[in-house]
Amino acid sequence: MDKQEKEPLFSAKNLKLLTGPLGKNNPITVQVLGICSALAITVKLKPALVMALSVIAVISISNVVIASLRKYIPERIRIIVQLVVIATLVILVDQFLKAFAFEVSKQLSVFVGLIITNCIIMGRLEAFAMANKPWPSFIDGLGNGAGYGIILVIVAFFRELLGSGTVLDYPLVQITGAYSTGYENNGMMILPPMALIVVGIIIWVQRSRDKSLIENK
Amino acid sequence: MENLLNIFVKSIFVDNMVFAYFLGMCSYLAVSKTVKTSVGLGIAVVFVLFITVPVDFLIEKYLLKKGALVWLGEGFADVDLSFLTFMVFIAVIAAMVQLVEMVIEKFSPALYNSLGIFLPLIAVNCAILGASLFMQEREYANVLEATVFGVGSGVGWLLAIVGIAAIREKLRYSKVPDPLKGLGITFIITGLMAIAFMGFMGINL
Numbered sequence: 001m002d003k004q005e006k007e008p009l010f011s012a013k014n015l016k017l018l019t020g021p022l023g024k025n026n027p028i029t030v031q032v033l034g035i036c037s038a039l040a041i042t043v044k045l046k047p048a049l050v051m052a053l054s055v056i057a058v059i060s061i062s063n064v065v066i067a068s069l070r071k072y073i074p075e076r077i078r079i080i081v082q083l084v085v086i087a088t089l090v091i092l093v094d095q096f097l098k099a100f101a102f103e104v105s106k107q108l109s110v111f112v113g114l115i116i117t118n119c120i121i122m123g124r125l126e127a128f129a130m131a132n133k134p135w136p137s138f139i140d141g142l143g144n145g146a147g148y149g150i151i152l153v154i155v156a157f158f159r160e161l162l163g164s165g166t167v168l169d170y171p172l173v174q175i176t177g178a179y180s181t182g183y184e185n186n187g188m189m190i191l192p193p194m195a196l197i198v199v200g201i202i203i204w205v206q207r208s209r210d211k212s213l214i215e216n217k
Numbered sequence: 218m219e220n221l222l223n224i225f226v227k228s229i230f231v232d233n234m235v236f237a238y239f240l241g242m243c244s245y246l247a248v249s250k251t252v253k254t255s256v257g258l259g260i261a262v263v264f265v266l267f268i269t270v271p272v273d274f275l276i277e278k279y280l281l282k283k284g285a286l287v288w289l290g291e292g293f294a295d296v297d298l299s300f301l302t303f304m305v306f307i308a309v310i311a312a313m314v315q316l317v318e319m320v321i322e323k324f325s326p327a328l329y330n331s332l333g334i335f336l337p338l339i340a341v342n343c344a345i346l347g348a349s350l351f352m353q354e355r356e357y358a359n360v361l362e363a364t365v366f367g368v369g370s371g372v373g374w375l376l377a378i379v380g381i382a383a384i385r386e387k388l389r390y391s392k393v394p395d396p397l398k399g400l401g402i403t404f405i406i407t408g409l410m411a412i413a414f415m416g417f418m419g420i421n422l
Contacts, residue, residue, distance in 0.1 A: 080311060091301075094303070191412075
C-alpha cells in the first residue's frame with residue numbers, strides 16, 4: 001500500500017493505462033464494448049467529436065467518483081449505485097449540451113441518454129474503479145474514453161469525407177476541384193450499414209498490423 | 218388497429234434496433250455465437266421491452282412531462298420533471314431486469330445458466346433504454362401504441378441476433394482472412410444484413 005502512495009503521478013504504469021486503450025486494448029475494436037452508441041452518430045465529424053468529449057467526461061468523472069466511494073458501496077447494490085452516478089453525470093452533460101450546443105444536441109437526439117448504457121463506462125467501473133484508487137481510475141477513464149473517441153472520429157471522418165465531401169462542414173472535396181473531374185459523393189456512406197463496415201475495416205487493418213490480436217477459433 | 222399494425226411492422230423491419238440504430242450491439246456481438254443462447258437472450262429482451270416501455274410511457278405521461286402532475290392539484294401544473302427522465306427510466310429498467318432474472322432462474326435454470334452474465338447485462342443493453350427514449354421522442358398517443366412499439370422493437374432485435382447467430386454458426390466452416398476472424402467479419406456481415414434490411418424502408422401499411 002505504502003509503495004503505491006509514493007508513486008509519481010505519471011509513472012510508467014499510469015501512462016500505460018492512458019495509452020493502452022488507444023491501441024492494443026481499444027474498447028471498441030478489441031474489448032468490443034460501447035459499440036451501441038458509437039455508430040449511429042458518426043455520419044458527421046462534429047457530433048462525433050461532441051459525443052467523444054461527452055463520453056470522456058462522463059467516464060473519467062464517474063471512475064473517480066466510484067473509485068473514491070468503492071470502500072463504502074455494498075457489494076449487492078453496486079450496479080444501481082454505478083447507474084445512479086452515471087445517470088447523474090449524463091443528465092448534466094445533456095442539460096449542458098441543450099444549453100450551449102443546441103444544434104448538436106438535437107442531432108445526437110437519444111444517443112446522449114444512451115451514454116448511460118454505454119458498456120464501456122459500466123465495464124470500466126466494474127473492472128477498474130471498484131478495485132483502484134481515484135487517480136489511476138481517472139487516468140484509466142481518460143484513456144478508455146479517448147480510445148473510444150478515436151475510433152468514433154476515424155469512422156466519422158471517412159463517412160463525412162466520402163459521403164458528403166466535407167470535413168467538419170468544410171467543403172474539402174469541392175475546393176480540390178474533384179467534382180469537375182467527374183468525382184461524386186458516395187451516398188452509401190451516409191447510410192447506417194456503412195458505419196458497421198467501416199468499423200469492420202478498421203478492425204481488419206488493426207489486426208493485420210498487430211497479429212497478437214487475431215482471434216483463434 | 219391498422220395504425221397499431223403499422224407501428225409493429227415498422228419497428229421490426231424499418232426502424233430495426235440493430236440495423237438502423239445500432240442499439241444493443243454489445244450483447245448482440247457477444248452472445249451471437251450459437252443460435253440457442255441468442256434465442257434465449259432475444260426472448261428475454263422482448264419480455265423486458267414488453268414491460269418497460271409501457272411502464273416508462275405511463276411514468277412519462279403522469280409524472281415527468283411538463284404539466285403531468287396536474288392530477289395532484291392545480292398547483293402542480295407548472296412542474297416540469299422531464300430532466301429526471303434518464304434517471305427514472307434506467308431505474309425502472311434495472312428493477313425489471315432483476316425481476317426477469319429471478320423469474321428465469323426459477324422457471325428455467327438451464328436457460329439461466331446458459332445466459333450467464335448476459336442477463337444482468339440486459340440492464341445496460343442500449344436497446345432497452347433506447348426503446349424507451351425513442352418512445353418518448355416519437356410521442357406515441359397511448360399505452361397500447363407504446364406497448365406495440367416496445368414488443369416490435371424487441372422482436373426486431375430477436376430477429377437480428379438469431380439471424381447473425383445462424384450465419385456465424387455456418388461461418389466456422391469458411392476460410393476467413395485471419396485478421397478479420399471473429400469480430401471483424403461479424404461487423405461486416407451485420408453491415409450487409411443492414412443493407413438488406415434497408416429494402417424494407419418506406420413500408421407503410
